[in-house]
Amino acid sequence: MIAGFYPAARQPLLIVISGASGAGKDSVLQRMKDRGLPFHFVVTATTRKPRPGEKDGRDYFFVSHERFAAMIEKGELLEHAIVYSDYKGIPRQQVRQALDSGQDVVMRIDVQGAETIRALCPEALLIFLVPASEDEMVRRLKARKTETPQDLQLRIETARQELQRMHVFDYYVVNADAQLDAAVDLIEAIIEAEHHRIHPRRVSL
Numbered sequence: 402m403i404a405g406f407y408p409a410a411r412q413p414l415l416i417v418i419s420g421a422s423g424a425g426k427d428s429v430l431q432r433m434k435d436r437g438l439p440f441h442f443v444v445t446a447t448t449r450k451p452r453p454g455e456k457d458g459r460d461y462f463f464v465s466h467e468r469f470a471a472m473i474e475k476g477e478l479l480e481h482a483i484v485y486s487d488y489k490g491i492p493r494q495q496v497r498q499a500l501d502s503g504q505d506v507v508m509r510i511d512v513q514g515a516e517t518i519r520a521l522c523p524e525a526l527l528i529f530l531v532p533a534s535e536d537e538m539v540r541r542l543k544a545r546k547t548e549t550p551q552d553l554q555l556r557i558e559t560a561r562q563e564l565q566r567m568h569v570f571d572y573y574v575v576n577a578d579a580q581l582d583a584a585v586d587l588i589e590a591i592i593e594a595e596h597h598r599i600h601p602r603r604v605s606l
């Protein structure tokens with residue numbers, strides 16, 4: 402160690418993984434979990450119905466509109482927004498407890514929510530996922546086959562608008578088809594580099 406140099410204590414990071422629809426946020430988060438990375442992965446509350454294979458408490462907390470309204474009223478959510486006619490929100494206490502324990506906290510939220518977190522916590526680390534091309538993005542959205550043609554078109558147009566908000570973020574990561582591990586490798590490298598900043602991010606909520 403360099404004489405007289407004592408690194409600051411490791412500060413937990415508040416990490417936002419976001420990006421336009423079709424960027425592969427869910428796939429990236431799942432691969433990070435599969436690797437057993439030492440992060441607390443926030444479970445988002447939502448009023449939408451579960452998709453095939455999704456499990457309550459693991460992928461999302463699936464709640465009624467009445468329960469979600471009560472959570473807003475009681476100030477239980479760090480941020481919330483309407484996303485394609487359904488509500489999504491980040492439970493505040495879950496995030497605080499993880500940060501207080503010294504864990505890095507990873508949140509998967511939409512672009513609108515990421516901007517809210519930036520306003521609430523300027524020291525948050527915001528990472529923006531993008532597909533390799535717009536054609537790739539549209540192909541992924543069509544492959545879901547979970548929306549009507551009208552809803553699909555709305556999602557595509559919204560995704561195009563979300564791509565214009567990249568400047569709000571600190572980093573971008575390309576999540577190309579068949580390159581999921583490369584994207585996750587880069588995210589891990591970004592997080593590790595952030596922990597070696599001379600002036601670390603100090604998160605407060």
